[in-house]
Amino acid sequence: MADIQALLSALDVFSKAPDKVSLERANSWLQDFQHSPEAWTTCNVLLQTPDAPPGAKLFAAQTFRTKVTYDLSQVDPENLPALRDTILAALEKYHAGPRNITVQLCLALAGIALQMPAWHDAVQTMIDSFGGNPATVPLLLQFVTLLPEELNGNTKIPVTDDEYRERSAILLTANAKKVLELLSMYIQATGVTNDVQTxxxxCLRSWLVAGEVSAAALAESPLFAFAFEALASDALFDAAVDVICELIHETQEIDENMAVIQLIVPRVIALRPQLLKERKDPEKIRGYARIFAEAGETYRLLLLxxxxxxxxxxxxxxxxxxYPDLDIVPITFPFWMRLAQNIGKKSSVSPLFLEAYKSLMRVVIGHLHFPPDSDPLTGQEAESFRSFRHxxxxxxxxxxxxxxxxTCLLATYELITAALSRGPEALSWQEIEAPLFAMRSMGAEIDPNDQGAVPKIMDLIPSLPNHPRVRYAALLIISRYTEWINMHPEYISAQLQYISAGFEDPDTEVSAAAGQALKYLCQDCKQHLVDFLPTLHTFLxxxxxxxxxxxxxxxxxxxxxxxxxMPMERAAESLRTFSSDILGQVHALTSRQAAATQADLMSVNDGLENLEIMLHVIRSFGEELPxxxxxxxxxxxxxxxxxxxKYGSNYDIVERTTRVLRHGITFFGSSALPVASSVVARMxxxxxxTGYPSNLWIAGKVIGAFGNEEDLALxxxxREVYERSTNKVVSLLQAKAPGDIPDVLEDYLQMLLQLVDHGPDIFFQSPAFPLAFRVAMAALTVVHTDIIFAALDLFRIILTHDCLxxxxxxxxxxxxLYAASIRSVLEKEGYQFVGYLLAGLIGDFPEDSTSAVVSIFRVLSLLWTSQLITWLPTILQQLPGAAAPNDAKTQFLSDVTSAVQAQEYDKVKYAILALNRASRKARERRRAALDR
Known part of the structure; x- marks a missing residue:
């Protein structure tokens, strides 16, 4: 009773509005309870107690399923029949529901059936127990439905592949005929309800999906005809659609299933009149669309x-x-895509298919129309429609x-010209915009040498109505057709004029489209635009x-x-012209006596962003600068x-300036060496x-670029940035948790990685080294993949250094000297360091980090053998049992101890991997418990 009361108290926490600490404590207690051997008995008592709270009964049923999955080894084999009978009794008790309890109990029984070879007649047992009483037949159907789903879907059940194949054949394959006969009997039984038929x-669909009931076997049963007939029933419609779609899918091996296909196809075709009859019922149309699309996809080769x-x-x-409901239309799209792929492989195509795709094109363009201005889309509805257009x-x-x-472009072009011919009074912008969007979508498919359709479109664009949505669509066509324009440079001038006008449009989306069009035009037609550069400078x-x-x-x-x-010398002059404008603006700001306003700083920041993008695109002129x-x-x-x-305390200015400097290092290369030491000193x-991390980011980039130079000042x-930054990070960590400054830690670690590579003398021999080691240990506690990898890389480099x-x-x-520094730090920090490594290994380290942990542990076991064996017992004891079960920790200590005593240090790897696997399994179990 004490266990039950404690369990009820823990569950009661969730029925209130608990604080986070209480919630976590209760959740942890419940998860530990589910691990315990006592949970079997306690949960059975709860299920048998009539006045137990509903939530407690559900938790008890869930616990049975969880323990069958993970902990069946706690039950002696001779007691398995009793456990099975206990759950069968609980099912009998709850045969009328609630369903969420019976589902968990059925899943538990399925798990027992898979792991209990002696129970060879599980399906027949359930039929005998529940199949004769109309009140318990739904329970039987529930179990038979869930059995293949649990056997095929629950990969956590601990059976070998051979055991699974053997038990699956006994439980499923051997019972397929029996199940089909059972379902055929129930579907037409006297007095059967719609709920039972559903x-x-x-259940039939579950066995079809599992591949246990074949299409041929189903076709020979009464269920085949009944599935199609059930489409006439509102109550059975959805379930019948699911079965028919799955049946069609199961006949995809066409040659093997031709006899069944010959039965299916006439029945599917006979459904077509229902599309007109049920036109006002979107849910019915959705079901029919699924059937037709599945048949079309499965029988594509037969169609051709x-x-x-x-x-x-x-x-x-x-x-x-x-169909006008745009939630239903996409059901058909995979069919059209795959049929098109098959048609593309054929030398000749029936005119029927060509006409079908012409009709489809007109239909899709019709769906592309925005609603009239009188009834505009708003909010999420508008966003969903925009996404669906793509x-x-x-x-x-x-x-x-x-x-x-x-052909498609010309047809779309004619839609626009036909609309324009009716005159502006009879014209809506939607009639023009939708075909323009279609032209843009087709742009990826055009031939750059096309002489028929694209010239007509290019000539049409300047004469389009001056509506912002139309102009937006036309500008995006230009941005999509720039490869074609590159092959036809005579169109550049006119398109530039249209783009320039777009920048003056008050609609922000239009000006943004103009920017995109200009970017792609210049990117794809750059050779032809060199002479336009002065015009662009004037435009700016x-x-x-x-x-x-x-x-x-x-x-x-x-x-x-x-x-x-451009040719290099001319390119350099042009870059100097545009960058001088920006740098002049920066110089004017720093030279001014008066303090800068926020608008001044934002303007300079924007200019630096523009310089950054230019350097990013141009990258470099090579070793010899013009x-x-x-x-x-x-x-x-x-x-x-x-x-x-002057403005280094402004975060945005520092961020943008350092980004420009990063590109400057790439652009100038070795020519930047004379200023490199000054850059690092400033950083x-x-x-x-300030503690702004971008300063460290740039310092690391400079060390990486010039680390091999023997310049004393550099x-x-x-050394200065290493020692100053280490002291600063240490002071930050005294005021904040590591997780509060992830960006600082990441850029600091990246700088250290460059320093240990290019300046090991500075790195190991500085008084900052012990502090840097501690900072890197703190970084291991931050749940951030890049930071953990950087810290582990640093430790791996340190501990595998050739000096040791x-x-x-x-x-x-x-x-x-290096080795003495490393050993001194490990003597002081080793215990805590190993604790961080193991806590991360069973906690929040990313999966791919395990190899780094293995490398580090191997060195520790080799060079700090006695210390490691001394440290481990206490460290392991402190690790949370929720993340690493006690038996896994005991096994790990034994494996590591054996490996080092036998001087078989490579076996440390297997100990690490085993502990990692055990902890991952424990986490998955807890995650599964939380998801329920």
Missing amino acids: QVFN QHTETFFPIVEAIGECSA VMGDTLKDCCFVLRTD GTTGSKLAQDDRRQVYEAIAHVISA TACQGTCGQAWLVFDALLA SLSFEA RGSY VPSTTPPPPKFP
């Missing part, structure tokens, strides 16, 4: 080989595609695949300040693409240094003052 269909016989299925699918765009590509892109000077930053950035990106296509770029690195750094000195001071700056086991005689002169 259960019969659900025997078109006249099977084509009514295509026509029915076409009707479903034309799905429909993919179906238009399928039409292009069958009909040829130029006159119109640039009026643009939103997103649009202005796209213009700079477009310009950078053009510059990248004349125009020589000397500019030092000049640019002076501007940035002044900016950071060191800036991080010390290496002095490395020199491979050369004599070793390099500094190796003894």
Whole structure:
């Protein structure tokens, strides 16, 4: 009774509005309870207690299922029949429900059946127990439905592959005929209810999905005809649709199932009139659409080989595609896509299919129409429609695949010209926008050498109505057709004019589309746009300040693409021209006596973003800088240094400046060496003052780029940033938890990885090394994949360094100093370090990190053998049992001890992997318990 009362108290927490601590404590207690051997008895008592709370009874049933899955080994084999009978008795008691309890008990029985070879007649036992009483037949059907689902779906049940195959054959395959006869009997039994018939269909589908009932066997049973007849019943419709779709799917091996297919297809075709009859019932149409689409997909080859016989299925699918409910239409899209792929492989195609895809194209363009302005879409409805248009765009590509892109484009073009011919009074923007969207969707399929359809479209664009939605769509067509424009440069001037006008449109989406169009035009047509560069420079000077930053950035990106296509000297001059505008703005800000306003800082920040995107696109001019770029690195750094000195406390300015500097390192390469030490020094001071991690990010990039240089000033700056930043991070960690500064820890660790690689003398011999080691240990507690990998990489590099086991005689002169530093730190921090490693291994370390942990543990077992064996018992004892079961911890200690005593250090790997597997299994069990 004490156990039951404690269980009820823990469950009662969830019925209130508990605080997080109480919730976690109760949840942890319940999960530990489910592990315990006592849970079997306690849960049975709960299920047999009439006045137990409903939630407690459900938890008891769930616990039976969980323990059958994970803990059946707790039950002696001779007691398994008694356990089975206990659950059977509980099922009898709850035969009238609640369903959530009987489902869990049925799943528990299925799990026992799989793991109890002596119970060879499980299905017959259930039939004998529950099949004769109409009140318990639903319970029998529930078990028979769940049995194949549990056997095929619950991969956590601990049986070998051979055991599974043997038991599955006995429980499922050997009973398939019996189950089919049982279901045939119940479906037409006297007085049978719709609920029972629905259960019969659900059970039949379960056995079809499992592959245990064949299509041929089903076709020979009364269930075959009844499934199609049941479509006339509102109550049975959905279940019948599920069975018919699964039956069709099971006949996909066409040659083997031709006899069944010949029975199915006439019945499917006979359903077509229902599309008209049930037109006002979307749910019925959805069901019929599923049947027709499944038949179409499964019998695609037969459609092509025997078109006249099977084509009514295509026509029915076409009707479903034309249905106005856009939640139903997508059901048909996979059929059209796969049929198009099959048609594309044939040398000739029936005109019927060509006409079907022409009709489909018109239907899809009709669905693309936005609703009239009088009834606009709003909120999530509008967002869903926009997303769905792109799905429909993919179906238009399928039409292009069958009909040829130029045919589709011309047909769409004619829709627009026909609408325009009626005059502006009779014209709605939706009539123009939808075909334009279709043209954009088809753009990926066009031939860059097309001389028929695309020129007509390009000539049409400037004459389109000046409506923002139309202009937006037309601009995106330009951005999609730029490869074609590159092959036809005579269209560039007109398209540039149209794009420029788009920037002046007050609608922000139109100006954004103009920016995208200009970017792709310059990217794909850059050789042809070199002479337009002065025009673009003028455009920025006159119109640039009026643009939103997103649009202005796209213009700079477009310009950078053009510059990248120019001869080097001319490209350098052009880059200098555009970057000087930006750097001049920065210099003016730092030279001003008055404090900058927020608007001033934002303007400079935007300019730096534009410079960043240009450098990102151009990347580099190579080792030998053009004349125009020589000397500019030092000049640019002076501007940035002044900016950071004055406004380095502004987070946004620092973030954007360091991003530009990153691209500057790539762009200037070795030419940046003269300023590298100054850059690192500035980053060191800036991080010390602000704690902004981007300072460390750039310091790490400089070390990575110039780490092999023997410049004394540069290496002095490395030492300075290492020691200053380490002290700063330590002070931050005294005020904040590691999880509160993940960005700082990540960039700090990345900098250390560069330093240990390029400057081990600085890294190991500095007084900062012990502190850095502790910071990296703290980083292991942060649930962040990149941070954990970086910390583990750093520890692996430290502990596997050649200085600890020199491979050369004599070793390099500094190796003894490095080794002394490492050993000194491990002597002090090793116990805590191993604790962090094991806590992470059974906790929040990413799966792929296990190999790094193995490498580290192998070195510890080799070089710190006695210490490791001394540390482990206490560390393991402190690890939470919820994450690592006690037997797994005991086994781990035994395995590691045996490995090191036998000096078989490679076996440490298997101990780590075994502990990791045990903890993962425990986590999965707890996660499964939480999901219920």
